[in-house]
Amino acid sequence: MKKKHNDHFLFYSESKTKNRITINGQEKQHAIAVLRVEDGEHIQITDGQGNLFVCEVESVLKSSIECNIVESWSVKRITPDVTIALGLTDRAHFESAIESLTALGVKKIIPVIFEHCRKPWWDKWRRYEERFKLKMISSMKQCLYPYIPELVYPTILKEVLEEDKTHMIVADPNGSTLKSEIRDKQTPVTCIIGPPGGFSATEISEFNRTKVVYVKLTPNRLRTELAATVLCAQIIGHTL
Structure with missing residues (x-):
């Protein structure tokens, strides 16, 4: 045998x-x-x-x-399809975020260069790509969900907002509750999480010119990588 x-x-x-x-x-x-x-x-x-x-x-x-x-x-994908547009943090916290988001089943991760991002280690992005992939593979294997998210090259907010998405959520302490904003399991969702320094006035103006929804996650302020994990978990959990 x-x-x-x-x-x-x-x-x-x-x-x-x-x-x-x-x-x-x-x-x-x-x-x-x-x-x-x-x-x-x-x-x-x-x-x-x-x-x-x-x-x-x-x-x-x-x-x-x-x-x-x-x-x-x-294996069928978790629904809805979730894209996380993540404000770039320091590299260690960014790696922690992509590991957690892989385990939760996000479809795509977009690192975003906001005005208040600091220490531009991402200038050498190509140097770290293989390491990032290995982190996601390890997380995928641990959670037994056989999908690796698409991790794209860092971009700016304008490029994210120009993507043709049907539902776009911005994490904001003054937003509404998530429960009232998730409509169904078939609608793809893009979640925008700001960097540790928060959004600039210019970026907030860009949001106001776009059809986005502001969502409050918790009563407390969260680190960027934790906010991304919490928001993703709430969206997927809400539609189970």
Whole structure:
């Protein structure tokens, strides 16, 4: 009888052909060093696009693990589709945010350069892209929800507001309650979270020229990364 690996573990791979998947890099190292994966074992693998595969390990090689696909299926996305337009914080807090938002099931993360953003580490964005992806992969595997959010290059508020979204929410301490603003599970939502320094007068004017809804999250002021997590959780929780 073939050994089946614990269903609580999920591996990630982009190397898939019709009936085979290869695990390499850090995923391979984790499988061997930590989980002791062996030939003949059944493991679960995802491509990060909502697809799950039960695979039989054919061979554990020096640089990779070769697997045959035994069974596959797709997991339905959480609704509504949520995009988080996140004011850029320092890098550590930004990484914390993308990990939490991945676990919650957001579809897209847009880092936004607001006027009050500080310490422009994002000038070297390309240097950190692979690290950010690994953070999201780790979070995806931990929560067992097989989707990696789309993380785009940092942009400005004007570009976010010009996107054709049907429902746009701005986190604001003077806003209305979220319960009155979420209409249905089919309407995509874009949530805009300001940076630690808050919105500038110019940015508030841009909001006022656009069809946005201001939503109050809690009685207290929240850090940017926590506000993003709370708002996303409230939206998804409201439509369960």
